[in-house]
Amino acid sequence: MKRKIIPVALTLTMLVPTTMACTKSDSEDDKSERVLRVATSMDYGDEGEYFRQQFTEIFEFANPNIKIEYIPTSDNRMRMGIGLKEGEKMQDPFVKLKEIMAGENPPDVVMFNLTEMRELVEENLLExxxxxxxxxxxxxxxIVPAVMDGLKSASTDGKLYALSPTFSSSALIYNRKMFDQAGVPYPTDNMTWDQVFDLARRVSTGEGDKRVYGFNFFSQGYADFMSASQIYAGPLGLQTFDEKGEKLLVDxxxxxxxxxxxxQLEKDKVIPGQPDYNNPESMKLRQPSEDNPFAYHDFLSGRLAMSIMQYGExxxxDNANKNAANYKNFTPVEYNAVTMPSHPEQPGVxxxxxxxxxxxxxxxxxxAADAWKFLKFINGEDWARAKGKNNYQMVSRKKYIKPKEGSDLHMEAFLNVKPLLDNPNEMYKIYREKPYIFQVYDLGRTExxxxxxxNKSIREALKSWQTKGDVMLQQMKDNPNMNGGNVMAVPAAG
Structure with missing residues (x-):
């Protein structure tokens, strides 16, 4: 998804009265020039331009005596197209972050992935x-309860170690007109996956190029089963790999x-099938043209009644609807949102x-004093008010989460859910250690x-994936510095 940078001039203007009032009441020492060092395990480039635009520019304007010093931890060679030398292993940016946190002249503020926070807390690296x-x-x-729950999930002592000014959330988006034409009731909040699938069957209709699918995990036809299975099965706690990433657990x-x-959903044509990129004929349906500029987008093209979408999507x-007159054969899409479905075993999760x-x-x-001043600022009401109209992310303060003017979008659909706290998506840490492990997923796609x-029963396919995948994982264990081109072909299961 393309990142959208909010114009700073407007947000600065909105914040000046409040921030200037605060400055006048501060002590004389608050006018002294100081440096606030910020480090992150995420790759924002050596200068952290996007990081500054997103998080620090307004603070720096309001506090001209505080200079932000950005400390990158990511090796930017891969981003710049520079490969590693033979036998060389790229340093894990999270490991580097921990090193500089405990070293000389350490950063004051640290930004990290939520999945990394528990390790930082356990190693007593956070205040x-x-x-x-x-x-x-x-x-x-x-602050949105789901955000607070996520932040507290890393703590075993009940304390809060971090704040998050923005968050992303998804909901079940549905096309009202399609449900009206099918005479099927709209989906509602707090449905189970099975209830959504049943509803999708009722609204699916047509054949061939005219087929309307009732549901998809994605809005643009990329129904990759691996990503879909994570969305669907993640809350059930199913894992693909063992804790060390050395064995598959799929059989x-x-x-x-x-x-x-x-x-079964795919066979019943309730969800679109897997795209066959090697078959030009099968891809024609999704090739944009003058008659259908949104052919690549199942929801905008009217081929999909329901889809999981992030708020930013x-x-x-909205932009297509606003400019509908400029698109041939395009009819504005009347849509709304309800909460994502969940499993009865984990309601709302x-x-x-x-x-x-x-x-x-x-x-x-x-x-630490300025570090807290910064955290308090970007997680406070003034910052949320300035950023609240961001079309791609949602601010964490509920007061400033509102639908666009003239819209009846059910915003609570994005808020009234529970985060997956004991995240079974173990891939984050494993991927850092074994960046080419995605090739094991490619084996799974084939199966x-x-x-x-x-061609195979489901269990036969899973057994075959596990057998081949274990061989490949052993290769990675034996050759930890191997790159993607060095992974050997895996023999078929005998």
């Missing part, structure tokens, strides 16, 4: 924020049931909530297609 929040009466009651009754559900629909800008104070910070086509 608890509770005492500062209590002392300054910093109000967190308006199981649980995974067989997940595959059976997804494959809705801007594309979904895998599609992400916290953006998770930041804490380094336990060894040399400038999945064999099961769809009936």
């Amino acid at each position: 608890p924020l509770d005492a500062r929040i209590s002392k300054e009466k910093f109000d967190t009651s308006d 199981s009754d649980q995974w067989e049931k997940v595959w059976a559900t997804l494959i 809705l801007s594309q629909i 979904v895998a599609n909530i992400g916290l953006n800008g998770v930041m804490g104070i380094n336990a060894k910070a040399g400038n 999945y297609m064999d099961a769809v086509k009936g």
Whole structure:
């Protein structure tokens, strides 16, 4: 998804009165020039331009005496197209972040992925924020519960170690007109996956190029089963790899049931099939043309009644609707949202909530006071008010999460869900250590297609994937510095 940078001039203007008032009441020492060092495990480039635009520019304007020093931890060679030398292993940016946090001249503020926070907390690298929040009466009651739950999930002592000014969330988006034409009731909040699939069957209609699918996990036809299975099965706690990433765990009754559900939906033409990129004829339907400029987008093209979408994706629909007169044969899409479906075993729990800008104070910070000042600023009401109209991310303060003017979008659909706290998506850490492990997924895709086509039973396909995948994982273990081109062909299961 393309990142959209909010014009800074407007947001600065909105914040000046409040921030200037605060400056006048501060002590004389607050006017002294100081440096606030910020480090992150994420790749924003050596200068952190996007990081500054997204998080620090307004703060720097309001606090001209505080200079932000950005400390990159990512090796940018791959981003710049520069390969590694033979036998060389790229340093893990998270490992580097921990090293500089504990080293000399450490950063004051650290930004990290939510999945990394527990490790930082366990190693006592972060300062608890509770005492500062209590002392300054910093109000967190308006922060979206799902955000707070996610932030607290890394703590075993009940304390809060980080804040997150924005987050991303998904909902079930549906085309009202399609349901009206089919005489089927609209979906509602808090449905189970089975209820959504049943509803999708009722609204699916037509054949061939005129087929209307009732549901897809994605809006643009890329129904990759691996990503879909993570969305669907993630809340059930199913894992693909063991904790060390050395063995597959897919030859199981649980995974067989997940595959059976997804494959049956595809066979019944309730969801679109896997795209065949090697078959030009099958791809023609999704080639944009003057008659159908949104052919690549199943929801905008009227081929899809329901889809899981992130809040940021809705801007594309809104923009298309706004400029409908400029597109031949395009009819504006009337849509709304309900909460993502969940499993009865985990009601309301979904895998599609992400916290953006998770930041804490380094336990060894040399400038902890300004670090807290910064965190308080970007997680406060003024910042949320300025950023609240961002079309791609949602601010964490509920007060400033509102539908666009003239829209009746059910915004609560993005808020009234529970984050997947014990995240079974173990791939984040494993991928850092084994960046080419995605090739094991490619084996799974091949086996999945064999099961769809009936070349193998579902369990046979899973067994074959596990056998071949274990061989490839052993190769990676034996040759930890191997690159993608060095992974050997895996023999078929005998």
